[in-house]
Amino acid sequence: MSNSTVTAEMSGKMTIGGDLTVNRLGFGAMQLTGPGIWGDPKDPAEALRVLQRAVELGVNFIDTADSYGPFVSEQLIKKALHPYADDLIIATKVGVTRSGPNDWRPVGRPEYLRQQVELSLRHLGLERIDLLQLHRIDPKVPLAEQLGELALLQQEGKIRHIGLSEVSVDQLKSAEKIVKIVSVQNLYNLIKRDAEPVLQYTEANGIAFIPWFPLATGELAREGSPLDEIAKRLNAKPSQIALAWLLKRSPVMLPIPGTSKVAHLEENIAGAGITLSEEDFKTLSNLK
Ligand SMILES: NC(=O)c1ccc[n+]([C@@H]2O[C@H](COP(=O)([O-])OP(=O)(O)OC[C@H]3O[C@@H](n4cnc5c(N)ncnc54)[C@H](OP(=O)(O)O)[C@@H]3O)[C@@H](O)[C@H]2O)c1
Numbered sequence: 202m203s204n205s206t207v208t209a210e211m212s213g214k215m216t217i218g219g220d221l222t223v224n225r226l227g228f229g230a231m232q233l234t235g236p237g238i239w240g241d242p243k244d245p246a247e248a249l250r251v252l253q254r255a256v257e258l259g260v261n262f263i264d265t266a267d268s269y270g271p272f273v274s275e276q277l278i279k280k281a282l283h284p285y286a287d288d289l290i291i292a293t294k295v296g297v298t299r300s301g302p303n304d305w306r307p308v309g310r311p312e313y314l315r316q317q318v319e320l321s322l323r324h325l326g327l328e329r330i331d332l333l334q335l336h337r338i339d340p341k342v343p344l345a346e347q348l349g350e351l352a353l354l355q356q357e358g359k360i361r362h363i364g365l366s367e368v369s370v371d372q373l374k375s376a377e378k379i380v381k382i383v384s385v386q387n388l389y390n391l392i393k394r395d396a397e398p399v400l401q402y403t404e405a406n407g408i409a410f411i412p413w414f415p416l417a418t419g420e421l422a423r424e425g426s427p428l429d430e431i432a433k434r435l436n437a438k439p440s441q442i443a444l445a446w447l448l449k450r451s452p453v454m455l456p457i458p459g460t461s462k463v464a465h466l467e468e469n470i471a472g473a474g475i476t477l478s479e480e481d482f483k484t485l486s487n488l489k
Pocket residue numbers: 228229230231232264265336366367386387412413414415416417418440457458459460461462464465466468469
């Protein structure tokens with residue numbers, strides 16, 4: 202099957218928070234900014250094409266954050282896709298400040314979270330954010346204050362659902378006592394599975410699990426690895442096999458591979474067309 206005949210619909214569907222139904226292969230919009238996730242991209246026209254092509258290829262879940270740029274990723278999404286298709290879900294995040302390239306610092310003071318939600322609404326051109334994720338829990342601010350402010354914004358109709366990012370099972374359980382959590386976004390891929398307990402908890406409780414850094418491309422593309430062997434046999438790219446493994450790993454898994462290039466986007470979406478055999482899945486699962 203050629204790349205262009207495969208769409209994100211082939212990854213199957215899942216429902217987040219009981220009412221957001223999306224195709225399980227999404228898109229992560231972090232790579233659309235300048236180096237170090239800071240400032241404008243080198244090729245803004247290509248960044249807009251990536252977003253438009255993603256939607257053409259059936260992607261209806263896009264992950265972003267106020268801090269990507271900052272603001273650059275959200276503004277590009279608005280420029281490329283507004284007015285949005287009815288079924289397009291844009292998930293954004295607040296709670297991290299930026300002081301320069303590759304510099305990320307959590308700030309969870311309620312007034313700051315509120316300001317950033319207001320700015321995300323403006324930058325995305327939305328009246329309500331379908332999924333607002335707390336980018337990091339700020340250890341300097343009580344969790345109840347951080348999530349309490351998001352709950353207020355939810356009651357005011359500015360946020361539809363609330364998610365978390367980079368949390369432990371204990372933190373997730375504490376958060377659930379304060380507000381309904383519908384998604385968790387943690388680092389997870391074929392060769393980096395520290396978040397396995399969190400994945401298992403989300404699976405048991407019907408919470409969406411959004412693995413970031415889903416490709417870990419360099420390492421997974423290593424010549425001669427079992428992944429490389431399976432990719433060659435299935436006439437696929439290692440990155441496609443990595444995504445196919447994630448999709449098969451759990452029905453709550455919603456990978457958001459990121460790229461700044463249309464060619465890589467098309468390659469990644471084509472991963473939705475690969476169904477791994479039980480034997481290949483087992484071989485990959487045993488990779489260390
Ligand atoms: N919650 C968090 O704390 C957090 C942290 C990081 C990321 N995220 C989210 O997760 C998304 C995905 O993570 P990510 O973008 O860091 O990592 P990723 O999706 O695992 O990999 C992206 C990297 O792989 C390259 N790439 C993508 N497709 C490729 C292909 N087919 N062949 C070769 N190289 C390819 C990209 O470069 P090119 O641009 O050259 O294609 C980019 O450098 C982000 O966009 C963001 O939305 C969340």
